[in-house]
Amino acid sequence: MGQKKRRVQGRRRARDMDLSSEDAQTTDPALLNLERLGHVTEVLGELKSGKEATVYLARGPRGLIALKIYRDLQARSFKNDAMYRAGRYIGDTRIEKAIAQRSARGLQAQQGIWTAHEYQRLWQLWSAGLNVPEPLVGPHPSAYTETSPAVLMRFIGDEDAAAPRLSEAVLTPDEARRAWQEALDGMAALLRLGLVHGDYSTYNLLWWENHVMMIDFPQVSDKQNPNFQTLLERDAASLSRSFTRHGVNESAESTLREVQKRARQPGPHPRVQLP
Ligand SMILES: Nc1ncnc2c1ncn2[C@@H]1O[C@H](COP(=O)(O)OP(=O)(O)O)[C@@H](O)[C@H]1O
Ligand SMILES: [Mg+2]
Structure with a gap:
């Protein structure tokens, strides 16, 4: 496993001709x-x-x-x-x-x-x-x-x-700050759309070309879910907890407040209009 890049295991396996796989x-x-x-x-x-x-x-x-x-x-x-x-x-x-x-x-x-x-x-x-x-x-x-x-x-x-997960990437202090900001922005962008990820932590954030990519969405919930607020609080808590390994020490409460504040600001430009 490299410092910032994780070897694509499958490629190695393919070359080694692991017949069972x-x-x-x-x-x-x-x-x-x-x-x-x-x-x-x-x-x-x-x-x-x-x-x-x-x-x-x-x-x-x-x-x-x-x-x-x-x-x-x-x-x-x-x-x-x-x-x-x-x-x-x-x-x-x-x-x-x-x-x-x-x-x-x-x-x-x-x-x-x-x-x-x-x-x-x-x-x-x-x-x-x-x-x-x-x-x-x-x-x-x-x-x-x-x-x-x-x-x-x-x-x-x-x-x-493959892009490493933020749970395993080794970041400089500058990169860590940037990743944290983008992780907050990502959660805020979901909230702006009325959504909560439901499993938001560094395990579901990839780090690639100095940017954070969110993944793993089958459990995303909207406000119809009566547990929406609980899921939001839980995501804020697991995000902040999982970022302590990058030297970021924010409480669950301040993380949620920051996400809510950002969600009230304008979001990214749409890429395409879905039919
Ligand atoms: N689009 C992608 N590009 C690169 N790696 C990915 C991608 N999607 C998933 N992965 C890798 O596969 C792992 C599992 O994917 P994920 O969607 O989180 O499923 P689950 O956690 O339910 O097994 C991720 O942690 C990541 O390492
Ligand atoms: Mg996952």
């Missing part, structure tokens, strides 16, 4: 489906495997892709919790019941819902001008539902390395 990549139905649809021409390797999703690095017609595949949803924990689901309307009681019972059909439906939520938020935030990866399928749901359980977005990094 290549096998997995050529037989995984989710990946085969993306190749069939023409979104992916080559899977270069695995970037990160978490308990909720595996992120692959791939190549497609428009360059390098981060491919986030939701899987193993039995293992999903906090993002599934009622706190985020509150105030969300699914509209089909049979599906709601299947999800509550965690049946196979329910899990598949849940997977589709998280995929759609992440695409929808990526499109909304990216077109509003926020620092998030560009979504690569959509914006119409008829296009992106075809890629479920995968979300395709622009890879943040280059041919040599």
Whole structure:
């Protein structure tokens, strides 16, 4: 692991010809489906495997892709919790019941819902001008539902390395101050749109070319969620806590006040108008 850049593990793995992983990549139905649809021409390797999703690095017609595949949803924990689901309307009681019972059909439906939520938020935030990866399928749901359980977005990094998370990046004091300011701006930009991230900390902030990029949006909530204020306070607390490693010492309360103040100021220029 480099100082500022994290090696793209998958690339190394691809060169080392780890056949078991290549096998997995050529037989995984989710990946085969993306190749069939023409979104992916080559899977270069695995970037990160978490308990909720595996992120692959791939190549497609428009360059390098981060491919986030939701899987193993039995293992999903906090993002599934009622706190985020509150105030969300699914509209089909049979599906709601299947999800509550965690049946196979329910899990598949849940997977589709998280995929759609992440695409929808990526499109909304990216077109509003926020620092998030560009979504690569959509914006119409008829296009992106075809890629479920995968979300395709622009890879943040280059041919040599993936952008590090702020939770692992080593920053100079100047860089740390800048990252903190941009992290506050990012949370304020969400709030200006009436949104709260729901898992906002240095683990979901990438550091690339001296800028902060927000990621990981399936649990973003709006003001319909009765827990909105609690989620906002929780995000402010985890953001400030996670930044102490960069020498930033702000209380949860002052962080939230600053975010709220910035949210009342004008935001970034929109990139595009969504249809
Ligand atoms: N667009 C991207 N470009 C580069 N790396 C990414 C991108 N999206 C995700 N990653 C990497 O994959 C990891 C997991 O992605 P994330 O969306 O946070 O999913 P989760 O935390 O639910 O597993 C991130 O911490 C980051 O290291
Ligand atoms: Mg994450």
